[in-house]
Amino acid sequence: MAIASVTEASKLVGKTRKTIQRYISIGKLSKTIGSDGKEGIDTSELLRVFGELSTQDTTQISGEKNIHNVAVLNMENVALKKEIELLRELLTSKDAHIDSLNKALLILEHKKEHPTPIQEEPTQPLETEQVTQPTAEIEPQVEEITEAEPEKPKRKKFLGIF
Secondary structure, three states: EEEOOOHHEEEEEEEHHHHHHHHHHHHOOOEEEOOOEEEEEEEEHHHHHHHOOOOOHHHHHHHHHHHHHHHHHHHHHHHHHHHHHHHHHHHHHHHHHHHHHHHHHHHHHHHHHHOOOOOOOOOOOOOOOOOOOOOOOOOOOOOOOOOOOOOOOOOOOOOOOO
């Protein structure tokens, strides 16, 4: 049978490297030296301890994960592009609103700088106009002052305990 490294053995049996190394240290698995001089675990040992080995190719598993990841990333990419477009539209409308407010402010400032002249009424009566004197005299109104009654002092409440 073939000899697998600890990492390859962990992938074949679906366990972590730490688990494989722990099994080797307690004696459940034995290491062998291959023809090339490297230490490893014989696949027959893996079958003895763990039973059926994983028949799926690890590249196929990682390929399926990559396809899933690519699909998720594409969906996120589309959502982010839509969000960016909406934010750009919002920014454009905000800029247009600011421009309209600036124009309105300029119009208001322009009106303040150039006020329309108000015609003042003449203070002196014209010679052609007759000045009329009031015929009835205005009587001054006098109010009678009445003295108010002094307020009675308020009684203080006794807050004693009986």
